Amino acid sequence: MPGTDFLQLTMADAPARGLADWLADRLRAAIADGRLPLGSRLPASRVLAAELQVSRGVVTEAYQRLAEDGHVAGRGRAGTTVVATPITPPPNGNQPGERRRERLTVPAEPGFDIFDTMRAVPARLDLTPGVPDLGAFPRAAWLRAERAVLNDLTPAAFGYGHPAGTPGLRAAVVTWLARNRGIQADPEDVIVVAGVAQAISLVARVLQRDGITEMAVEDPGSLGSRQHLQHWGLRTPPITVDADGLRVDELRRVGSPAVMVTPAHQFPTGVVLEGERRRELMRWASEGGVIFEDDYDAEHRYDRPPVPALRAMLTDQVIYAGSVSKLLAPALRIGWVLAPPRYRDALVDAKRLADLGNAALPQLVIAHLMESGDLERRLRYARRRHRTRRDAMIGAISNHLPMATVHGAAAGLHLTITIDGLDDVALAADALAHGVKTQPLSWHSQQRRQTGLVLGYAARTPTEIAEAVAVLGDLVRGRIRVTRRGRPGSREPAGTAGTARRGRP
Template identity: 70%
Template sequence: MDRSKDGAPEGSVIAGVATGSDFLQLRIGAAPAGGRAEWLAGELRRAIADGRLPVGSRLPATRVLAADLRVSRGLVTEAYQRLREDGQVAGRGRGGTVVVAAPMVAAAGPSPAPAPDPPSAPFAAPPARDVFDALRAAPARIDLTPGVPDLASFPRAAWRRAERAVLTGLPAAALGYGDPRGTPELRRAVVHWLARNRGIRADPADVLVVAGTTQALALLTQVLRRDGSTDIAVEDPGSLGVRQHLQYWGAATPPVPVDADGLRVDALRASGARAVLLTPAHQFPTGVVLGGARRRELLRWATACDGLVIEDDYDAEHRYDRPPVPALHSLLPDQVCYVGSVSKLLAPALRVGWLLAPPRHREALVDAKRFADLGNAALPQLVLAHLMASGELERLIRQLRRRHRARRDAVVAAVRSHLPTATVHGAAAGLHLTITFPSTAPPDAALAAAALARGVKVHPLSWHGQRPYGRPGLVLGYAARAPGELTEGVAVLGEVLRGG
């Protein structure tokens, strides 16, 4: 019952174009004469078997595939019917014809499944480039990973309202390629946001919108390397993830010690580096604030050697027991490159941040952004700008501060109860705190591995140092967990430390 479309032989070349379909790259000309329906059914069976048509996927409508192949609709219908009789596809009314079962493929021989990595695998060796991917993939009942905001608090309703408002008034031209620096709306909103919350005075033309802090660091590293600067000094201890990104893009990262007043500028001067990356408002991971005398000394260093200070202001909006700390950029904008993002405010998945660079680097950074990706996606920028301008984001931060303070208090109380020999650092602000133990305690990587084996995920402090810190410690994020979970997680850490 192989029927062909009237007026044209199936599988022929019509008007100089070979008949075929983009769907599975089907070419009806390869089918044997008189057996085209069986050939088509066989091609579909092979696609289902090898995974090109997985269970749940929908086949094209019979009239669409028939038109593509220049054959009669009855031929395609017949091929689909053969698959229905085999039980591999089923009709779903308006949902079309759907793949419902794949054939069993005989294995060439027994092939045992690879043994899964043990839960402690991320801590089994010095951290590799993919260590954070491995740690995220490791299952845990209580995840105390630092740097993660309360994702359940993402303002979905406010985001939907803002998205509707943006789309309602959005001209068609705004859907084209835009300014690689970012949309004017978001750059204006960022300027006003920084003026209100961080004391920074800037112009929208000074703002470069980037895909998070990590892209800002990538662009900066590339620009500095082209200028002949290959060293970017970093705090020690300091963020392992940040250090990995700098090193990936070719920067050397000489370590500069951090003490109770923050980065030691004398050690920075001795390093010979002309650029330094630091977290002055809430140092990661120790939580110390760069003191006033150190700030003045740092700015004198930058002025004297024409150095560049890269200010990572990653969580400055989250503070509980102390007044806000002015941004370094507000004091010396010609020597300070300011980096911020919404990863700790809303969600890392948005991949939106901003970079305010000194004039001498601005044009090169815009070029680097242009040739990296032509600019961030415009729609999320416009929605975020609406949230910032409407005051919705500030209302959210006020709510989050109350919630985070309660969670911070729960962690501190649990540490005092279950880890009485531990010292708490950096609890006055941020989304994490660090605890250190006496030098007689086990290595912190071993503690983190044992905690993960019991379902609690933390960072060992030693991950974040290039040199020995002196005491073992753990870095605990608390923003994303309820107080009861935090207490339970710290109790598990107490059991691990006692060897129970």
């Protein structure tokens, strides 16, 4: 049988049909176990086809599938290169006598360390929400920008800078927000921070000094944001989010002087704050309320037009926060706050006392990416890639979880699914035990009305997404069968559970 020295591939191992699938699987395995390390080059398609004595189309199709999964990329004359490594499956099961740690890491009442704990738990298929495609970080563009910045940098620029950030990034952020979010601002309004998390901590401290001791939050709403506010001493009364967004009438009844919202793509439901609700919220703010606008996922939209930021329409009462965590990578820890005039100096003082300001060099590199158009090109590329993965997740849910209702599909980096009557914490624990990591919706709610899962798709390939959702589908159907068998008088055969109508288990 024909073969090749490359990975000792031989057609004796190949099936009669599906040669492209077989070859793609062999290449994935070689990338995963290190025989094809990052940066290594695959043989030219015509060379490998000749050695295996198959049509060139077989090899081309296998390479294309690896490219769609994000494992390889075409480099023109440099050939096809390995750019990402598949997730390595964890060992099967636990050692004798070892406790099942996976279940212990999905508590019904998560503590402040829950996200660190979850990140440390290995999972073959990680659907954690809020994570962009880290394998697609624009390394070449970053290096070009870094070289350009260093070539022009004066020695004085390596000293201590202004705690509010470098003038270059503050000016670039103003231009970026004007182009992409319709916000008119002055560079003096911009305070560069270490991500939205630090923005929350600075705002919490400044508001407390102004006599504000509580900030209402969306419910369901981000557990992480709520934890930050609570850590810095603010109470967080929950305000219901429905299909039109935050219930402003409920906000008025609660009487909080401040509220934190994610109006462009609410986390975790994905709803957009509807027009009349926006007007109600702005009327509430004009009467003295303070809005903290986390512009979460605003740039990542697929099936709907852009939604203007609240800050674009109401300057004096809106504290606006954004970051590059979803545009580039969370590891950069760079974001920005646009402060109303009455809070600007206090926020700059709080930033000064926190850390004297962010590192200058990454700020200048990001400013260069913004000004050169590289960041906008990156955003367009990411939208196309994320749309493909979003579509793959919706298709997989339709196939494997037809009883689930999907929320927030038009934008963002995650979907939320709700399934009536299921314990989402127990389901997330079961999923983790089977190698799939996700978050229960109930984590993000203070009033416990809906159960479901929050599923991130941006960092996973379509193949991985389909596999993960298939695992979730099997687990949900198993729970439905157990529930129905336990009902008095129930005679429904176990195999019929998958025929439940959409939205009802």
